[in-house]
Amino acid sequence: MPQTTVEEAFSDGMAPRTVTRATLDKRDYISEASRQAEWEGIWTRCWLFSGLVSDLEDSGDYFVYPLGRESVVVLKDEQGDIRAFYNVCQHRGNRIFTSESGSIQHVVCPYHGWRYGLDGLLREIPDEQRFCPEVDRSQRSLKPVKLAVWAGLIWINMDPDAASLEDYLGSIMQNLEPYHFERMVLAKHQTVHLDANWKTVRDNFLEQYHVDFIHPQHASFVDCCNSENVLWPYGHSATMVEGFVTNSRYPTPEETPEHLVMALRSLGMDPAEFTGRVADIRKAVQARKRELGPELGFDYSEFSDSQITDVWQYDIFPNTFMTITAEEVWVYGPRPDATDPDRCYFDKWTISIPREQGCDLKRKLTLNPRLVASIDDERPQHEVFTAADVIAEKHTLTITLDQDIYYLADMQAGMHSRGFECAVLNEDEVRVQHFHDWVEYYVSQH
Ligand code: FES
Ligand SMILES: [Fe+2]
Incomplete structure (x- = not known):
């Protein structure tokens, strides 16, 4: 069956x-003009996923979200509210936070010691009497960045006039309610430097035309x-891929395929029972998870059948992908380089239900063989590496x-060739088209 x-x-x-329909002109992937236009039209106007509420447990905990030439600090204040500020001192513009995360009592600029509260207010100026005229403290507090929290995920927006995150995400929030991301724990946090434009990365994850060729194991x-x-307004989209099935392009195998054997065994199901009826596995797994979940500590009652077995990938404009299963979620996507359109950073957070709620080691049962993170684990280290490290399997x-x-x-690399002008897309690449449609829209508005 084709995609719908x-x-x-x-x-x-x-x-x-x-x-209008967008064209995928190669210059948009390599030119300085496009990089600047996207900065003005997209990165400083749209809601951006910046990190997890679970990383800000106590007052004074912070993390820094770097984006292009900007740096935004996200912290928990004394009242327990989460706030975001531009990471820049209002004395002479020094960048204040130089570590990617940590815990502080006050915000102190390391250059001349100006001290701010966790609410951003300027509290103390060394040798204050030597400023003439006197510093107007109300004008010299940290500059706030708009912030919203949804399901344990922290979003920022540099546009003070931006519509709310609720309006921006529309029905997406409702669709994703059953998953309760806020109850999940961080299993991995990774960043890889890529020699590619951020849209080259987006395009890759916005179509499945390539899956048969470069991910043959998926079949x-x-x-x-x-x-x-x-497809939704504002450039968002999603795709639902049925899980616990085989690729409908090929004949259904007689025996349960190897990739499903382990998953079935971990649920206490016998793969041999499905010999000659592999197509029945998906429904059987939906029923089995509903039955086994409560025994292991996890409740599937809010989920639809599809949410129990299938992979839902949400693509939130401009750069957040969420690959979602009932037990594990990847939140990932590209951030542009500060100056080079040929480079970007690719961040990935893996969050999951804790293994205490999804595994019974004695009975050798688990709702998902990938569940490793425990409620009691230390936060995993942020791994930072390059594409070459991935290719070298490090x-x-x-x-x-x-x-x-x-x-x-x-x-x-191909985008720089004199032998290539612009892309051509098929129906299975409709989300790529949709994304670029909205890139053009945002860029044209500013
Ligand atoms: S630049 Fe921060 S105190 Fe001077
Ligand atoms: Fe892929």
């Missing part, structure tokens, strides 16, 4: 598509050819993402 696509409007009346546990796409973002990363620099 539906378009859904939000209640604010905004249509999923803009009137034996998900059906990417049969996926259902949804680091992995999982086999699927490693396979993608292998190609990204070559895609970017």
Whole structure:
């Protein structure tokens, strides 16, 4: 079966598509002019996922979100509220926070010692009497950045006039309620430097046309050819891929494929029972998880059947992907380099239900064989590495993402060729089209 696509409007009346169709001109991937236009039109206007609430446990805990030439600090204040500020001192513009995370009592600029509260207010100026005229403290507090928290995820927006995150995400928030990301724990935090434009990375994760060719292993546990796409306003989209099935492009195998054997055994199911009826596995797993979940400490009652077995990938404009299963979620995406359109950073947070709620070691049962993180674990180290490290197998973002990363620099290199002008897209690349449609829209507004 081919992929299908539906378009859904939000209640604010905004249509999923803009009137014009984007063209994928190679210059948009390599030019300084596009980099600057995207900075003004997209990065400083849109809501951006910046980190996890679970990283800000106590008052004074902070992390820094670097984006292009900007740096934003996100911290928990004395009242327990989460705030974001531009990471810059209002004396002479020094960058204040130089570590990527930590815990502080006051915000103290390391240059001349100006001291701010966790609420951003300027509290103390060394040798204050020597400023003439006197410093107006109300004008010299840290500059706030708009912030919103949803389901344990922290979002920032540099546009003070931006519509709320609720309006921006529309029905997406409702769709994702059953997963309760806020109850999940961080299992991995990784950043890889890539020799590719951020849109080259986005394009890769916005289509499944490449899956048969570079991820052949997928054919034996998900059906990417049969996926259902949804397009929403503001450039967001999603795709649903059925799990615990085989690729409908090929004949259904007689025996349970190897990739599903382990998953079935971990649920206490016998793979041999499905010989000759592999197509029945998905439904059987949905029923089994509903039954086994409460025994192991996890409740599936809020989930639809599809949410129990299938992989839902949400693509939140401009740069946040969420690959979602009931027990494990990847939140990931590219951030542009400060100056070079040929480079970007790719961040990935892996969060999951804690193994205490999804495993019974004595009975050798687990709701998902990938559950490793415990409630009691220390926060995992932030791993930072390069694409070359991935290719040399020194680091992995999982086999699927490693396979993608292998190609990204070559895609970017091709954009510089005199022998290539612009891309051509098929129906299975509709989300790529949708994304660029909205890139053009945002850039044209500013
Ligand atoms: S620049 Fe921060 S105290 Fe002088
Ligand atoms: Fe891929």
